[in-house]
Amino acid sequence: MIENAMPNSFCCYQVNKQEPQEIIAGVQTVSIDDLPPGDVTIRVVYSSINYKDALAATGHPGVVRNFPHVPGIDAAGVVVQSDSDQYQVGQSVVVTSYELGVDRWGGWSEFIRVQPEWIVPLPEGLTLKESMILGTAGLTAAMCVNSLLQHEISIDSGNVLVTGASGGVGSFAVSLLNQLGYQVTAVSGKAAMHDRLIELGAKQVIDRSAIDTGSTKPLLKTEWPAAIDTVGGSLLSHLIRSIKQQGCVAACGNAGGTDLDLTVFPFILRGVTLDGIDSSWYPIAKRTALWQKLATDWKLPDLDSRAEIITLDQVQATVDSILEGSHKERTIIQISEE
Numbered sequence: 001m002i003e004n005a006m007p008n009s010f011c012c013y014q015v016n017k018q019e020p021q022e023i024i025a026g027v028q029t030v031s032i033d034d035l036p037p038g039d040v041t042i043r044v045v046y047s048s049i050n051y052k053d054a055l056a057a058t059g060h061p062g063v064v065r066n067f068p069h070v071p072g073i074d075a076a077g078v079v080v081q082s083d084s085d086q087y088q089v090g091q092s093v094v095v096t097s098y099e100l101g102v103d104r105w106g107g108w109s110e111f112i113r114v115q116p117e118w119i120v121p122l123p124e125g126l127t128l129k130e131s132m133i134l135g136t137a138g139l140t141a142a143m144c145v146n147s148l149l150q151h152e153i154s155i156d157s158g159n160v161l162v163t164g165a166s167g168g169v170g171s172f173a174v175s176l177l178n179q180l181g182y183q184v185t186a187v188s189g190k191a192a193m194h195d196r197l198i199e200l201g202a203k204q205v206i207d208r209s210a211i212d213t214g215s216t217k218p219l220l221k222t223e224w225p226a227a228i229d230t231v232g233g234s235l236l237s238h239l240i241r242s243i244k245q246q247g248c249v250a251a252c253g254n255a256g257g258t259d260l261d262l263t264v265f266p267f268i269l270r271g272v273t274l275d276g277i278d279s280s281w282y283p284i285a286k287r288t289a290l291w292q293k294l295a296t297d298w299k300l301p302d303l304d305s306r307a308e309i310i311t312l313d314q315v316q317a318t319v320d321s322i323l324e325g326s327h328k329e330r331t332i333i334q335i336s337e338e
C-alpha cells in the first residue's frame with residue numbers, strides 16, 4: 001500500500017433524515033474511518049452540481065436510498081492512498097457517476113474512496129478545474145454528440161435542436177455541436193439567455209412552446225434532422241414527431257417530465273432513432289476516450305470561464321435554482337486547494 005498523510009477528520013456535505021420525514025442537510029465534520037471501503041482514496045479539489053445532485057441534496061428517494069448521504073456525482077482531485085497498481089499517490093484523477101453520490105459517498109467531500117475501475121486519469125490538456133466545469137454534464141453532452149455522429153447526421157443536414165439549452169448538458173451540447181460545424185437551434189425556456197446561447201454557438205434560439213405546441217398528431221411537419229434532448233416528457237415526444245426521415249434524437253434527461261406520448265409511426269414510417277444516453281454506467285474505456293476528446297480536438301476554448309465557483313457551504317442556492325429550472329450553465333464547488 002502506498003499512502004501519504006491523511007487527517008483523522010475532514011468536512012463533507014451530509015444529507016440526513018430525521019424521523020419521521022424531515023431532511024437535514026449541511027456541512028459536517030466526519031472521521032476518515034467513516035469513508036466506505038475501496039482501493040483508492042482521493043483528496044477532492046473540485047466537485048460540481050448536477051440535476052441529480054440537487055435531487056440528492058433534498059433526500060429525493062429516486063436518488064438517495066440510504067442516510068446519511070453525501071451527494072456529488074462528480075469529483076476531481078489527487079490520489080492520497082492507493083492499493084491499486086493503476087493509480088499512484090500524487091496522481092490527478094477524475095471520477096464521474098457510476099454510483100458516486102448516489103449509492104456511494106459522493107464528491108461533496110474533502111475525501112472520497114472508490115475502486116480503480118471508476119477512475120479516469122486527468123487527461124493532459126485539462127486542469128482539475130476544467131474537468132469539473134465539464135463534469136458529468138460535459139461528458140453527457142459529448143456522448144449525445146457522439147451519438148449523432150454514429151448515426152451519420154452530417155453537418156450540412158440542417159439545424160440540429162438542443163433542448164434545455166441553458167442548462168449544464170444543453171449548453172455544452174450547443175457549443176460542442178457548433179465547434180464540430182453543425183448549425184444549432186437552441187430550445188430554451190429562458191428568454192434572458194437567448195443572447196448568451198448565440199454566444200455559446202447557437203445560430204438560432206427558440207422558445208420551448210415552438211416545439212411543444214400541444215398537438216396530438218402522431219406525425220408533425222418534419223423540421224429537424226436530429227436533436228439532443230435534456231428535457232424529456234412532452235417536449236421530447238413533440239420533437240420525435242417532427243424529426244426528418246432517418247433522423248436521430250439523443251435523449252438524456254427528464255427535467256421536464258418522464259412520460260412519452262407517442263405512436264410507433266416516427267420510428268416505422270420515418271426511420272427515426274431514439275438513442276438513450278446513460279452516462280452513469282458508460283464503460284470506462286469509452287469514457288476515457290471521450291474525456292481524451294474533450295481535452296483535445298473537442299476542447300472548448302472558453303472552458304475556464306463557463307462556471308460559477310462556490311464553496312461547500314454555499315450549495316443550497318444552486319440546489320434551489322436547479323430544482324426550480326432557473327439555473328444556468330455550470331456551478332462547480334471548490335472543496336480544497338489545488
Ligand SMILES: NC(=O)c1ccc[n+]([C@@H]2O[C@H](COP(=O)([O-])OP(=O)(O)OC[C@H]3O[C@@H](n4cnc5c(N)ncnc54)[C@H](OP(=O)(O)O)[C@@H]3O)[C@@H](O)[C@H]2O)c1
Nearest residue numbers: 051164165166167168169188189253254255256278279325
Ligand atoms: N442520462 C444521463 O446520463 C444524464 C447525465 C446528466 C444529466 N442528465 C439529465 O439531463 C437533464 C439536464 O441535466 P443538467 O445537469 O444539464 O440540468 P440543468 O443544468 O438543471 O439544466 C436543465 C435545463 O432543462 C430545462 N428545464 C428545467 N426544467 C424544465 C421543465 N420543467 N420543463 C422544460 N424544461 C426544463 C432548463 O433549460 P431551459 O430553461 O434553457 O429550457 C434547464 O436549464 C436532467 O434531467 C438530468 O437528470 C442525464
